[in-house]
Amino acid sequence: MREVQGNILRAYGDRYRAVRHLVLTVDDRFAARRALGLMVDGDRSTPDVTSGDRPPKEAGYQWCLNVGFTFAGLAAFGVPAASLDTFPPEFRDGMAARASRLGDVGDSAPAGWVGGLAETRRVHLVVTIHGWTRSDVDGVAEEVMAAAGGRAFSRLSDETFDGEVLYDPVTRRRLVHFGYADGISQPRFVDVHDPSASPDQLPMAPVGVVLLGYPSAIPHVSWNVPQPKVLGHNGTFNAFRVLGQDVAGFEGFLAAVEAKHGLDRELTAAKLCGRWRSGVPLSLAPTAAQAEAFRDDVHLNDFDYVDGDPDGVICPIGAHIRRTNPRGAHIVQRSSNRSRSLIRRGIPYGPRWDPGDAATRDTPRGLLGNFLCASLAAQFEAMQYDWINLGFQDPRITGTNDPLLGANDPATSSFTWPRQGADPLVLRGFKRFVVTRGGAYTFLPSLPAMRWIAAQTE
Numbered sequence: 500m501r502e503v504q505g506n507i508l509r510a511y512g513d514r515y516r517a518v519r520h521l522v523l524t525v526d527d528r529f530a531a532r533r534a535l536g537l538m539v540d541g542d543r544s545t546p547d548v549t550s551g552d553r554p555p556k557e558a559g560y561q562w563c564l565n566v567g568f569t570f571a572g573l574a575a576f577g578v579p580a581a582s583l584d585t586f587p588p589e590f591r592d593g594m595a596a597r598a599s600r601l602g603d604v605g606d607s608a609p610a611g612w613v614g615g616l617a618e619t620r621r622v623h624l625v626v627t628i629h630g631w632t633r634s635d636v637d638g639v640a641e642e643v644m645a646a647a648g649g650r651a652f653s654r655l656s657d658e659t660f661d662g663e664v665l666y667d668p669v670t671r672r673r674l675v676h677f678g679y680a681d682g683i684s685q686p687r688f689v690d691v692h693d694p695s696a697s698p699d700q701l702p703m704a705p706v707g708v709v710l711l712g713y714p715s716a717i718p719h720v721s722w723n724v725p726q727p728k729v730l731g732h733n734g735t736f737n738a739f740r741v742l743g744q745d746v747a748g749f750e751g752f753l754a755a756v757e758a759k760h761g762l763d764r765e766l767t768a769a770k771l772c773g774r775w776r777s778g779v780p781l782s783l784a785p786t787a788a789q790a791e792a793f794r795d796d797v798h799l800n801d802f803d804y805v806d807g808d809p810d811g812v813i814c815p816i817g818a819h820i821r822r823t824n825p826r827g828a829h830i831v832q833r834s835s836n837r838s839r840s841l842i843r844r845g846i847p848y849g850p851r852w853d854p855g856d857a858a859t860r861d862t863p864r865g866l867l868g869n870f871l872c873a874s875l876a877a878q879f880e881a882m883q884y885d886w887i888n889l890g891f892q893d894p895r896i897t898g899t900n901d902p903l904l905g906a907n908d909p910a911t912s913s914f915t916w917p918r919q920g921a922d923p924l925v926l927r928g929f930k931r932f933v934v935t936r937g938g939a940y941t942f943l944p945s946l947p948a949m950r951w952i953a954a955q956t957e
Protein backbone atom coordinates (compact mmCIF):
# COMPACT_ATOMS: atom_id res chain seq x y z
CA MET A 500 0.00 0.00 0.00
CA ARG A 501 2.99 2.24 -0.57
CA GLU A 502 1.12 4.02 -3.35
CA VAL A 503 -1.95 4.88 -1.27
CA GLN A 504 -2.02 8.08 0.81
CA GLY A 505 -1.66 7.61 4.55
CA ASN A 506 -4.49 7.71 7.11
CA ILE A 507 -6.81 5.79 4.77
CA LEU A 508 -6.34 2.10 5.50
CA ARG A 509 -4.58 2.76 8.81
CA ALA A 510 -4.92 5.78 11.08
CA TYR A 511 -1.85 7.90 11.75
CA GLY A 512 -2.23 7.25 15.44
CA ASP A 513 -2.57 9.14 18.67
CA ARG A 514 0.78 10.86 18.51
CA TYR A 515 -0.54 13.24 15.85
CA ARG A 516 -2.68 15.45 18.03
CA ALA A 517 -2.99 18.61 15.98
CA VAL A 518 -4.53 19.00 12.55
CA ARG A 519 -5.02 21.79 10.02
CA HIS A 520 -7.04 21.61 6.84
CA LEU A 521 -5.83 24.19 4.34
CA VAL A 522 -8.62 25.04 1.93
CA LEU A 523 -6.85 26.29 -1.17
CA THR A 524 -7.55 27.73 -4.58
CA VAL A 525 -5.10 27.34 -7.43
CA ASP A 526 -3.68 30.69 -8.57
CA ASP A 527 -1.17 29.46 -11.10
CA ARG A 528 -1.68 26.06 -12.68
CA PHE A 529 1.94 25.64 -13.69
CA ALA A 530 3.28 26.54 -10.27
CA ALA A 531 0.62 24.33 -8.66
CA ARG A 532 1.74 21.34 -10.71
CA ARG A 533 5.37 22.02 -9.80
CA ALA A 534 4.41 22.24 -6.14
CA LEU A 535 2.49 18.98 -6.35
CA GLY A 536 5.41 17.27 -8.06
CA LEU A 537 7.69 18.40 -5.23
CA MET A 538 5.22 17.11 -2.65
CA VAL A 539 5.42 13.65 -4.19
CA ASP A 540 9.03 13.37 -5.28
CA GLY A 541 10.67 16.45 -3.88
CA ASP A 542 13.96 17.12 -2.26
CA ARG A 543 12.31 17.68 1.13
CA SER A 544 12.42 21.45 0.75
CA THR A 545 8.69 20.94 0.19
CA PRO A 546 6.88 18.63 2.64
CA ASP A 547 6.05 15.31 1.03
CA VAL A 548 2.72 13.53 0.92
CA THR A 549 2.59 10.70 3.45
CA SER A 550 2.22 7.25 1.98
CA GLY A 551 0.27 4.50 3.68
CA ASP A 552 3.04 1.92 3.74
CA ARG A 553 4.27 2.46 7.26
CA PRO A 554 3.37 4.57 10.23
CA PRO A 555 5.04 7.98 9.81
CA LYS A 556 6.34 7.92 13.35
CA GLU A 557 8.52 4.96 12.36
CA ALA A 558 9.99 7.22 9.71
CA GLY A 559 10.71 9.79 12.39
CA TYR A 560 8.23 12.31 11.02
CA GLN A 561 6.44 14.63 13.39
CA TRP A 562 3.88 15.47 10.78
CA CYS A 563 1.90 13.88 7.96
CA LEU A 564 0.48 15.40 4.82
CA ASN A 565 -2.54 14.50 2.70
CA VAL A 566 -3.77 16.17 -0.45
CA GLY A 567 -7.41 16.05 -1.51
CA PHE A 568 -8.61 17.49 -4.83
CA THR A 569 -12.11 18.70 -5.48
CA PHE A 570 -13.56 18.24 -8.95
CA ALA A 571 -12.88 21.93 -9.68
CA GLY A 572 -9.37 21.36 -8.34
CA LEU A 573 -8.65 18.55 -10.80
CA ALA A 574 -9.83 20.84 -13.59
CA ALA A 575 -7.67 23.69 -12.24
CA PHE A 576 -4.62 21.40 -12.41
CA GLY A 577 -5.40 20.78 -16.08
CA VAL A 578 -6.77 17.23 -15.89
CA PRO A 579 -8.34 16.74 -19.35
CA ALA A 580 -12.12 16.91 -19.74
CA ALA A 581 -12.26 13.33 -21.05
CA SER A 582 -10.83 12.20 -17.76
CA LEU A 583 -12.96 14.53 -15.61
CA ASP A 584 -16.05 13.07 -17.24
CA THR A 585 -15.23 9.67 -15.76
CA PHE A 586 -15.69 10.86 -12.15
CA PRO A 587 -19.01 10.07 -10.46
CA PRO A 588 -21.77 12.70 -10.59
CA GLU A 589 -21.93 13.50 -6.87
CA PHE A 590 -18.21 14.33 -6.87
CA ARG A 591 -18.61 16.45 -10.00
CA ASP A 592 -21.51 18.33 -8.36
CA GLY A 593 -19.57 19.03 -5.15
CA MET A 594 -20.91 18.88 -1.61
CA ALA A 595 -22.78 22.20 -1.57
CA ALA A 596 -24.92 21.16 -4.53
CA ARG A 597 -25.94 18.00 -2.67
CA ALA A 598 -27.10 19.97 0.40
CA SER A 599 -30.72 18.91 0.39
CA ARG A 600 -29.93 15.20 0.42
CA LEU A 601 -27.30 15.68 3.14
CA GLY A 602 -29.75 17.51 5.41
CA ASP A 603 -27.73 20.72 4.98
CA VAL A 604 -30.77 22.95 5.18
CA GLY A 605 -31.76 25.90 7.39
CA ASP A 606 -28.79 26.86 9.59
CA SER A 607 -26.73 24.16 7.87
CA ALA A 608 -27.36 25.38 4.32
CA PRO A 609 -24.35 26.32 2.18
CA ALA A 610 -25.42 30.00 2.35
CA GLY A 611 -24.10 30.02 5.91
CA TRP A 612 -20.93 27.99 5.34
CA VAL A 613 -17.65 29.39 6.57
CA GLY A 614 -14.28 29.81 4.91
CA GLY A 615 -15.55 30.07 1.34
CA LEU A 616 -16.47 26.38 1.32
CA ALA A 617 -19.76 27.09 -0.46
CA GLU A 618 -17.86 28.52 -3.43
CA THR A 619 -17.56 25.12 -5.03
CA ARG A 620 -15.76 26.31 -8.14
CA ARG A 621 -13.03 28.09 -6.14
CA VAL A 622 -12.38 25.34 -3.60
CA HIS A 623 -9.63 23.33 -5.29
CA LEU A 624 -7.62 21.54 -2.65
CA VAL A 625 -8.00 20.47 0.94
CA VAL A 626 -4.47 19.90 2.19
CA THR A 627 -4.49 18.20 5.57
CA ILE A 628 -1.55 18.37 7.94
CA HIS A 629 -1.37 16.28 11.09
CA GLY A 630 1.38 17.06 13.58
CA TRP A 631 2.57 16.06 17.00
CA THR A 632 2.17 19.68 18.05
CA ARG A 633 0.56 22.83 16.74
CA SER A 634 3.96 24.25 15.85
CA ASP A 635 4.78 21.17 13.75
CA VAL A 636 1.60 21.87 11.82
CA ASP A 637 2.35 25.60 11.50
CA GLY A 638 5.79 24.90 10.07
CA VAL A 639 4.55 22.45 7.46
CA ALA A 640 1.65 24.74 6.50
CA GLU A 641 4.10 27.55 5.83
CA GLU A 642 6.25 25.29 3.67
CA VAL A 643 3.25 24.09 1.68
CA MET A 644 2.19 27.68 0.98
CA ALA A 645 5.75 28.58 -0.03
CA ALA A 646 6.09 25.67 -2.46
CA ALA A 647 7.07 26.52 -6.03
CA GLY A 648 7.89 30.10 -5.16
CA GLY A 649 4.67 30.68 -3.24
CA ARG A 650 2.68 31.35 -6.40
CA ALA A 651 0.89 28.03 -6.70
CA PHE A 652 -2.16 28.49 -4.51
CA SER A 653 -3.69 30.71 -1.87
CA ARG A 654 -6.02 30.16 1.02
CA LEU A 655 -9.63 30.82 0.24
CA SER A 656 -10.17 32.78 3.45
CA ASP A 657 -8.61 33.53 6.83
CA GLU A 658 -10.74 30.85 8.43
CA THR A 659 -8.50 28.21 9.95
CA PHE A 660 -9.68 24.66 10.11
CA ASP A 661 -7.52 23.70 13.07
CA GLY A 662 -8.36 20.79 15.33
CA GLU A 663 -6.84 19.20 18.39
CA VAL A 664 -7.39 15.71 19.77
CA LEU A 665 -9.38 15.72 23.02
CA TYR A 666 -8.62 13.03 25.56
CA ASP A 667 -10.58 11.70 28.48
CA PRO A 668 -8.25 12.39 31.41
CA VAL A 669 -9.17 9.07 33.05
CA THR A 670 -9.53 6.52 30.26
CA ARG A 671 -7.13 8.32 27.84
CA ARG A 672 -9.61 7.55 25.07
CA ARG A 673 -10.14 10.13 22.32
CA LEU A 674 -13.31 12.12 22.74
CA VAL A 675 -15.78 14.09 20.68
CA HIS A 676 -17.26 17.25 22.15
CA PHE A 677 -20.43 15.63 23.50
CA GLY A 678 -18.08 13.74 25.79
CA TYR A 679 -18.20 10.34 24.10
CA ALA A 680 -15.16 8.24 23.33
CA ASP A 681 -14.63 8.07 19.56
CA GLY A 682 -12.58 6.14 17.05
CA ILE A 683 -13.71 2.76 18.32
CA SER A 684 -15.56 1.09 15.47
CA GLN A 685 -14.02 1.16 12.00
CA PRO A 686 -14.01 -1.34 9.15
CA ARG A 687 -11.10 -3.77 9.45
CA PHE A 688 -9.54 -4.66 6.13
CA VAL A 689 -8.55 -8.06 4.78
CA ASP A 690 -4.74 -8.38 4.56
CA VAL A 691 -4.29 -5.08 6.43
CA HIS A 692 -5.63 -5.60 9.93
CA ASP A 693 -5.22 -8.52 12.28
CA PRO A 694 -8.75 -9.76 13.06
CA SER A 695 -7.68 -11.11 16.45
CA ALA A 696 -6.47 -7.67 17.57
CA SER A 697 -10.00 -6.27 17.69
CA PRO A 698 -12.62 -9.03 17.61
CA ASP A 699 -15.78 -7.92 15.87
CA GLN A 700 -18.78 -9.98 14.84
CA LEU A 701 -18.75 -8.16 11.52
CA PRO A 702 -16.66 -9.85 8.85
CA MET A 703 -13.42 -8.28 7.67
CA ALA A 704 -14.03 -5.75 4.89
CA PRO A 705 -12.47 -5.75 1.42
CA VAL A 706 -10.17 -2.78 0.79
CA GLY A 707 -12.63 -1.87 -1.98
CA VAL A 708 -14.80 -0.30 0.75
CA VAL A 709 -12.44 2.62 0.60
CA LEU A 710 -10.05 2.15 -2.34
CA LEU A 711 -10.95 2.30 -6.01
CA GLY A 712 -9.96 -0.58 -8.25
CA TYR A 713 -10.91 -3.49 -5.98
CA PRO A 714 -14.08 -5.54 -5.37
CA SER A 715 -16.49 -3.60 -3.16
CA ALA A 716 -18.40 -5.00 -0.18
CA ILE A 717 -21.38 -5.67 -2.45
CA PRO A 718 -21.02 -9.03 -4.22
CA HIS A 719 -20.20 -8.64 -7.92
CA VAL A 720 -20.15 -4.83 -7.74
CA SER A 721 -17.03 -2.75 -8.27
CA TRP A 722 -17.11 1.03 -8.44
CA ASN A 723 -16.04 2.70 -11.68
CA VAL A 724 -12.42 3.74 -11.54
CA PRO A 725 -11.87 7.26 -12.91
CA GLN A 726 -9.71 7.11 -16.02
CA PRO A 727 -6.95 6.82 -16.98
CA LYS A 728 -6.35 3.98 -14.58
CA VAL A 729 -3.23 5.59 -13.15
CA LEU A 730 -5.41 8.49 -11.95
CA GLY A 731 -8.21 6.49 -10.36
CA HIS A 732 -6.62 3.28 -9.12
CA ASN A 733 -5.85 3.27 -5.37
CA GLY A 734 -7.63 6.59 -4.90
CA THR A 735 -10.40 7.24 -2.43
CA PHE A 736 -13.15 9.81 -2.00
CA ASN A 737 -13.55 11.92 1.10
CA ALA A 738 -16.42 13.91 2.54
CA PHE A 739 -14.72 16.67 4.53
CA ARG A 740 -17.26 18.10 6.99
CA VAL A 741 -17.02 20.99 9.41
CA LEU A 742 -19.66 20.07 11.97
CA GLY A 743 -20.49 22.56 14.71
CA GLN A 744 -21.69 21.01 17.96
CA ASP A 745 -24.06 22.65 20.43
CA VAL A 746 -22.81 21.01 23.60
CA ALA A 747 -24.82 23.28 25.90
CA GLY A 748 -27.97 22.38 23.97
CA PHE A 749 -27.15 18.66 24.14
CA GLU A 750 -26.43 18.72 27.87
CA GLY A 751 -29.56 20.81 28.40
CA PHE A 752 -31.61 18.14 26.68
CA LEU A 753 -30.11 15.39 28.87
CA ALA A 754 -30.95 17.52 31.93
CA ALA A 755 -34.51 18.11 30.71
CA VAL A 756 -35.07 14.35 30.25
CA GLU A 757 -33.75 13.79 33.76
CA ALA A 758 -36.08 16.43 35.19
CA LYS A 759 -39.13 15.16 33.33
CA HIS A 760 -38.67 11.39 33.48
CA GLY A 761 -36.27 10.94 36.37
CA LEU A 762 -33.75 9.22 34.09
CA ASP A 763 -30.05 9.47 34.74
CA ARG A 764 -28.47 11.64 32.07
CA GLU A 765 -25.66 9.17 31.42
CA LEU A 766 -28.24 6.51 30.59
CA THR A 767 -30.02 8.89 28.21
CA ALA A 768 -26.68 9.80 26.60
CA ALA A 769 -25.97 6.08 26.13
CA LYS A 770 -29.39 5.40 24.61
CA LEU A 771 -29.00 8.28 22.11
CA CYS A 772 -25.61 7.05 20.93
CA GLY A 773 -25.63 3.29 21.53
CA ARG A 774 -22.46 3.59 23.62
CA TRP A 775 -21.89 4.99 27.09
CA ARG A 776 -19.75 8.08 27.02
CA SER A 777 -16.86 5.85 28.09
CA GLY A 778 -17.18 4.04 24.73
CA VAL A 779 -18.57 0.82 26.22
CA PRO A 780 -21.45 -0.36 24.02
CA LEU A 781 -24.92 -0.71 25.52
CA SER A 782 -25.13 -4.07 23.77
CA LEU A 783 -22.38 -5.46 26.04
CA ALA A 784 -23.21 -3.42 29.14
CA PRO A 785 -26.89 -2.46 29.31
CA THR A 786 -26.69 -0.91 32.79
CA ALA A 787 -24.52 1.83 34.24
CA ALA A 788 -23.08 -0.62 36.77
CA GLN A 789 -22.12 -3.05 34.00
CA ALA A 790 -20.57 -0.24 31.99
CA GLU A 791 -18.61 0.90 35.03
CA ALA A 792 -17.29 -2.62 35.58
CA PHE A 793 -16.44 -3.15 31.90
CA ARG A 794 -12.67 -3.12 31.61
CA ASP A 795 -12.21 -4.95 28.33
CA ASP A 796 -10.86 -2.58 25.69
CA VAL A 797 -10.34 -5.33 23.15
CA HIS A 798 -13.96 -6.39 22.82
CA LEU A 799 -15.64 -2.99 22.42
CA ASN A 800 -16.92 -4.01 18.97
CA ASP A 801 -17.68 -7.64 19.64
CA PHE A 802 -21.48 -7.53 19.40
CA ASP A 803 -24.42 -7.65 17.04
CA TYR A 804 -28.04 -6.57 17.31
CA VAL A 805 -29.63 -9.31 15.26
CA ASP A 806 -30.14 -12.11 17.79
CA GLY A 807 -29.90 -10.53 21.21
CA ASP A 808 -31.67 -7.23 20.68
CA PRO A 809 -33.91 -7.26 17.59
CA ASP A 810 -36.35 -4.69 19.02
CA GLY A 811 -33.82 -2.24 20.42
CA VAL A 812 -34.65 -2.79 24.09
CA ILE A 813 -30.94 -2.67 24.88
CA CYS A 814 -29.62 -0.43 22.08
CA PRO A 815 -32.45 1.60 20.52
CA ILE A 816 -32.83 1.15 16.77
CA GLY A 817 -32.60 4.94 16.37
CA ALA A 818 -29.35 5.31 18.35
CA HIS A 819 -26.45 6.86 16.41
CA ILE A 820 -24.23 3.79 16.13
CA ARG A 821 -27.11 1.45 15.31
CA ARG A 822 -28.35 3.75 12.58
CA THR A 823 -24.95 4.18 11.02
CA ASN A 824 -23.98 0.53 11.35
CA PRO A 825 -26.95 -1.80 11.77
CA ARG A 826 -24.48 -4.72 11.84
CA GLY A 827 -26.44 -7.92 11.09
CA ALA A 828 -29.90 -6.47 11.83
CA HIS A 829 -32.77 -7.16 9.45
CA ILE A 830 -33.14 -3.80 7.79
CA VAL A 831 -35.09 -2.60 4.78
CA GLN A 832 -31.95 -2.23 2.67
CA ARG A 833 -30.88 -5.74 3.68
CA SER A 834 -28.17 -5.99 1.06
CA SER A 835 -26.70 -2.70 2.37
CA ASN A 836 -25.91 -3.70 5.95
CA ARG A 837 -22.20 -3.49 5.35
CA SER A 838 -21.98 -1.83 1.96
CA ARG A 839 -22.28 1.68 3.40
CA SER A 840 -19.48 1.39 5.88
CA LEU A 841 -16.85 4.08 5.74
CA ILE A 842 -13.67 5.16 7.46
CA ARG A 843 -13.99 8.06 9.91
CA ARG A 844 -11.01 10.25 10.65
CA GLY A 845 -12.30 13.19 12.65
CA ILE A 846 -10.57 15.56 15.08
CA PRO A 847 -12.47 18.06 17.22
CA TYR A 848 -12.00 21.81 16.95
CA GLY A 849 -12.64 24.45 19.57
CA PRO A 850 -12.04 24.38 23.32
CA ARG A 851 -13.20 21.57 25.57
CA TRP A 852 -16.68 22.42 26.84
CA ASP A 853 -16.66 23.60 30.41
CA PRO A 854 -19.95 25.15 31.56
CA GLY A 855 -18.10 26.97 34.32
CA ASP A 856 -15.75 28.78 31.96
CA ALA A 857 -17.55 31.87 30.72
CA ALA A 858 -14.62 32.78 28.45
CA THR A 859 -14.99 29.68 26.24
CA ARG A 860 -18.60 28.70 26.79
CA ASP A 861 -19.81 30.22 23.53
CA THR A 862 -16.66 29.65 21.48
CA PRO A 863 -17.48 27.58 18.39
CA ARG A 864 -16.58 23.93 18.74
CA GLY A 865 -17.26 20.79 16.79
CA LEU A 866 -15.73 18.13 14.62
CA LEU A 867 -13.51 18.38 11.55
CA GLY A 868 -14.70 15.13 10.05
CA ASN A 869 -13.34 13.09 7.18
CA PHE A 870 -15.56 10.32 5.89
CA LEU A 871 -13.60 8.18 3.45
CA CYS A 872 -15.17 5.75 1.04
CA ALA A 873 -15.03 4.37 -2.50
CA SER A 874 -18.46 5.75 -3.41
CA LEU A 875 -19.69 9.01 -1.89
CA ALA A 876 -23.20 8.38 -3.23
CA ALA A 877 -23.55 4.76 -2.13
CA GLN A 878 -21.77 5.09 1.21
CA PHE A 879 -21.50 8.59 2.70
CA GLU A 880 -24.60 10.11 1.12
CA ALA A 881 -26.72 7.00 1.53
CA MET A 882 -25.80 6.81 5.22
CA GLN A 883 -26.45 10.49 5.76
CA TYR A 884 -29.61 10.64 3.69
CA ASP A 885 -31.78 7.73 4.65
CA TRP A 886 -30.14 6.24 7.75
CA ILE A 887 -29.01 9.27 9.79
CA ASN A 888 -31.91 11.32 8.54
CA LEU A 889 -35.28 9.75 7.74
CA GLY A 890 -34.56 6.35 9.28
CA PHE A 891 -35.66 4.32 6.27
CA GLN A 892 -33.76 1.25 7.46
CA ASP A 893 -36.45 0.18 9.93
CA PRO A 894 -40.16 1.09 9.83
CA ARG A 895 -40.04 1.55 13.60
CA ILE A 896 -37.82 4.63 13.21
CA THR A 897 -38.86 5.84 9.77
CA GLY A 898 -39.57 9.57 9.81
CA THR A 899 -37.14 10.26 12.65
CA ASN A 900 -33.58 11.56 12.49
CA ASP A 901 -30.45 10.60 14.36
CA PRO A 902 -30.82 12.17 17.83
CA LEU A 903 -27.13 13.18 18.08
CA LEU A 904 -26.62 14.83 14.71
CA GLY A 905 -29.72 14.53 12.56
CA ALA A 906 -31.50 17.48 10.95
CA ASN A 907 -33.89 17.73 13.89
CA ASP A 908 -36.52 20.38 14.54
CA PRO A 909 -38.04 20.67 18.02
CA ALA A 910 -41.52 20.79 16.46
CA THR A 911 -41.20 17.31 14.96
CA SER A 912 -38.21 15.54 16.50
CA SER A 913 -38.71 12.26 18.32
CA PHE A 914 -36.60 9.42 19.64
CA THR A 915 -38.11 6.10 20.62
CA TRP A 916 -36.60 4.33 23.62
CA PRO A 917 -37.99 0.79 23.74
CA ARG A 918 -38.33 -0.72 27.23
CA GLN A 919 -38.71 -4.27 28.47
CA GLY A 920 -42.23 -4.88 29.79
CA ALA A 921 -43.31 -1.24 29.41
CA ASP A 922 -44.47 1.08 26.68
CA PRO A 923 -41.62 2.72 24.82
CA LEU A 924 -40.60 6.12 26.06
CA VAL A 925 -40.75 8.70 23.30
CA LEU A 926 -38.53 11.74 23.75
CA ARG A 927 -39.62 14.79 21.79
CA GLY A 928 -38.92 18.44 21.27
CA PHE A 929 -35.13 18.32 20.89
CA LYS A 930 -33.27 20.57 18.52
CA ARG A 931 -30.54 19.93 16.01
CA PHE A 932 -27.33 19.58 18.01
CA VAL A 933 -24.93 19.40 15.04
CA VAL A 934 -24.91 22.09 12.37
CA THR A 935 -22.96 21.85 9.12
CA ARG A 936 -20.62 24.83 8.86
CA GLY A 937 -19.04 23.73 5.61
CA GLY A 938 -17.60 20.87 3.69
CA ALA A 939 -16.18 19.62 0.42
CA TYR A 940 -16.02 16.41 -1.54
CA THR A 941 -12.42 15.59 -2.33
CA PHE A 942 -10.56 12.84 -4.12
CA LEU A 943 -7.36 11.57 -2.49
CA PRO A 944 -5.37 10.19 -5.42
CA SER A 945 -2.61 7.63 -5.09
CA LEU A 946 0.99 8.84 -5.24
CA PRO A 947 1.42 7.70 -8.88
CA ALA A 948 -1.82 9.56 -9.70
CA MET A 949 -0.40 12.75 -8.22
CA ARG A 950 2.71 12.32 -10.36
CA TRP A 951 0.41 11.99 -13.35
CA ILE A 952 -1.52 15.15 -12.41
CA ALA A 953 1.74 17.04 -11.87
CA ALA A 954 2.89 15.96 -15.34
CA GLN A 955 -0.15 17.37 -17.17
CA THR A 956 0.68 19.96 -19.80
CA GLU A 957 -2.66 21.60 -20.69
Ligand code: HEM
Binds near residue numbers: 685742772774870882
Ligand atom coordinates in the same frame (compact mmCIF):
# COMPACT_ATOMS: atom_id res chain seq x y z
C1 HEM B 1 -20.39 15.88 15.24
C2 HEM B 1 -20.85 14.83 14.63
C3 HEM B 1 -20.71 13.42 15.13
C4 HEM B 1 -20.54 12.96 16.39
C5 HEM B 1 -20.47 13.76 17.67
C6 HEM B 1 -20.43 11.52 16.30
C7 HEM B 1 -20.23 10.68 17.38
C8 HEM B 1 -20.00 9.32 17.29
C9 HEM B 1 -19.67 8.47 18.38
C10 HEM B 1 -19.52 8.91 19.82
C11 HEM B 1 -19.51 7.21 17.90
C12 HEM B 1 -19.17 5.95 18.71
C13 HEM B 1 -17.68 5.71 18.76
C14 HEM B 1 -17.16 4.77 17.71
O1 HEM B 1 -17.81 3.77 17.37
O2 HEM B 1 -16.06 5.03 17.21
C15 HEM B 1 -19.77 7.26 16.49
C16 HEM B 1 -19.71 6.19 15.64
C17 HEM B 1 -20.02 6.26 14.29
N1 HEM B 1 -20.40 7.36 13.59
FE1 HEM B 1 -20.58 9.23 14.31
N2 HEM B 1 -20.57 11.13 15.00
C18 HEM B 1 -20.74 12.27 14.25
C19 HEM B 1 -20.93 12.33 12.88
C20 HEM B 1 -21.09 11.24 12.06
C21 HEM B 1 -21.43 11.31 10.67
C22 HEM B 1 -21.70 12.59 9.88
C23 HEM B 1 -21.45 10.01 10.21
C24 HEM B 1 -21.72 9.47 8.84
C25 HEM B 1 -22.05 10.13 7.78
C26 HEM B 1 -21.11 9.16 11.33
C27 HEM B 1 -20.98 7.80 11.25
C28 HEM B 1 -20.59 7.00 12.28
C29 HEM B 1 -20.31 5.58 12.14
C30 HEM B 1 -20.38 4.76 10.86
C31 HEM B 1 -19.97 5.11 13.41
C32 HEM B 1 -19.55 3.69 13.77
C33 HEM B 1 -20.77 2.87 14.10
C34 HEM B 1 -20.39 1.43 14.41
O3 HEM B 1 -19.69 0.85 13.60
O4 HEM B 1 -20.83 0.91 15.43
N3 HEM B 1 -20.92 9.93 12.44
N4 HEM B 1 -20.05 8.56 16.13
